[in-house]
Amino acid sequence: MRSLFRDESKLDINYTPRHLQHRDFQLELMSQYFRHALETPGKMTQRVIVTGKVGTGKTVLTQHFGQKITREAQRRSIPLRYIHVNCRQNKGSFFLVLQRIVTEFHPTFPKRGYSAEELLQVLMQILDEQDAYLLITLDELEPLIENEGSDPLYKLTRIAESHPKEPGRLSLICILRELRWLNKLDASTRSTLQSNILTLDDYTQKQLQDILNDRIPLAFRADVVPEETVMLTSELGEEEGGNARYAIELLWRAGKYADAEKSGEVTPEHVRKAVGSVYSTVRRDEIATLAPHEKLLLLALARRFQQTAAAHLSMGDAEESYRIVCEEFDEEPRGHTQLWKYVKRLSNLGVINATISTSGVRGKTTLIGLPRVPASDLENELTGFLKPEAGRI
Numbered sequence: 001m002r003s004l005f006r007d008e009s010k011l012d013i014n015y016t017p018r019h020l021q022h023r024d025f026q027l028e029l030m031s032q033y034f035r036h037a038l039e040t041p042g043k044m045t046q047r048v049i050v051t052g053k054v055g056t057g058k059t060v061l062t063q064h065f066g067q068k069i070t071r072e073a074q075r076r077s078i079p080l081r082y083i084h085v086n087c088r089q090n091k092g093s094f095f096l097v098l099q100r101i102v103t104e105f106h107p108t109f110p111k112r113g114y115s116a117e118e119l120l121q122v123l124m125q126i127l128d129e130q131d132a133y134l135l136i137t138l139d140e141l142e143p144l145i146e147n148e149g150s151d152p153l154y155k156l157t158r159i160a161e162s163h164p165k166e167p168g169r170l171s172l173i174c175i176l177r178e179l180r181w182l183n184k185l186d187a188s189t190r191s192t193l194q195s196n197i198l199t200l201d202d203y204t205q206k207q208l209q210d211i212l213n214d215r216i217p218l219a220f221r222a223d224v225v226p227e228e229t230v231m232l233t234s235e236l237g238e239e240e241g242g243n244a245r246y247a248i249e250l251l252w253r254a255g256k257y258a259d260a261e262k263s264g265e266v267t268p269e270h271v272r273k274a275v276g277s278v279y280s281t282v283r284r285d286e287i288a289t290l291a292p293h294e295k296l297l298l299l300a301l302a303r304r305f306q307q308t309a310a311a312h313l314s315m316g317d318a319e320e321s322y323r324i325v326c327e328e329f330d331e332e333p334r335g336h337t338q339l340w341k342y343v344k345r346l347s348n349l350g351v352i353n354a355t356i357s358t359s360g361v362r363g364k365t366t367l368i369g370l371p372r373v374p375a376s377d378l379e380n381e382l383t384g385f386l387k388p389e390a391g392r393i
């Protein structure tokens with residue numbers, strides 16, 4: 001039996017689609033923000049924040065924009081480079097991020113012997129020598145802020161101003177899932193960053209359907225993915241927060257199930273079978289960006305759920321387990337109000353669900369459920385992130 005796939009790499013997370021669906025307006029807005037980079041290069045630098053939930057196309061949108069603006073610059077003979085760096089993959093280290101950027105210009109640049117500060121100087125020197133402009137996208141910026149605070153962004157945004165007579169060479173796009181990370185920056189860095197914010201809304205079911213239908217002919221053989229399958233996958237993607245990544249991965253796994261069963265097509269039943277297994281990979285990087293105490297709370301919940309057959313935990317139970325976990329990690333537990341905020345956020349992210357119960361003798365209480373992921377998987381996932389590494393959780 002032949003595989004139903006024509007080329008499954010087209011559903012891979014690292015594949016960049018040729019066309020973007022439903023993001024014309026946002027691409028145009030980016031072009032507007034960076035218009036002067038093409039019209040009056042060097043006169044002024046720009047900073048834009050792109051924000052949106054996981055799977056709303058932040059990475060793919062900025063990459064497309066990067067290609068678009070470099071093409072246009074080339075047409076006008078403007079030496080503009082676009083470099084896309086993922087801060088999480090570079091361990092949230094400014095040094096590694098800068099090293100990545102410098103080696104784009106000089107692949108053999110020595111890996112040792114320079115500080116972050118010096119690398120930044122080297123970079124500016126290269127740009128001056130080549131009389132070039134650079135647009136950097138800092139993707140998944142959260143770990144860089146978490147590790148190094150305001151410093152990297154402060155330096156990157158100020159570098160132009162420290163040489164007032166020289167042309168502005170460095171522009172920035174910052175990608176954040178949530179704008180609340182900006183609160184961790186000092187006021188002046190924050191204010192230079194937050195003037196241009198582009199928010200990517202969750203995809204609707206219909207939009208996800210279009211995204212899938214665009215990808216299916218590249219990934220699958222003709223007529224093996226019926227429209228009902230696309231409907232179900234896009235519905236589940238919408239429920240998952242308008243998450244295109246989820247929808248695409250779900251379809252890929254459904255295809256794998258169909259192949260394993262030697263089926264002639266990918267059916268809705270294959271999608272349903274795939275649902276359970278997609279969750280953990282999609283959630284992994286979501287968990288990575290949680291604040292330390294949100295991770296501790298989630299770990300506490302994961303452990304408690306393994307000890308109980310109940311479907312829900314009370315807020316009191318949650319707090320108690322959280323305090324035990326804090327003790328283990330030698331962390332000062334946060335107060336009730338703060339915990340409440342964590343519960344709300346985790347619930348907004350869909351990792352847990354929180355409902356108010358009005359039954360029971362003590363009146364209202366919050367009930368916490370873990371709807372989708374096995375508690376043991378969640379615990380394993382979290383322990384990976386919470387290894388007390390260099391005194392930091």
Ligand SMILES: Nc1ncnc2c1ncn2[C@@H]1O[C@H](COP(=O)(O)OP(=O)(O)O)[C@@H](O)[C@H]1O
Pocket residue numbers: 012013014015016017019020021022023052053054055056057058059060061211244245248
């Ligand atoms: N508008 C779109 N058109 C086509 N594919 C898209 C679109 N938006 C997202 N995708 C695809 O969905 C997946 C998730 O997008 P990504 O840019 O990684 O999201 P984010 O960075 O916001 O988490 C990727 O495989 C991407 O190619």
Ligand SMILES: [Mg+2]
Pocket residue numbers: 058059060139
């Ligand atoms: Mg991304």
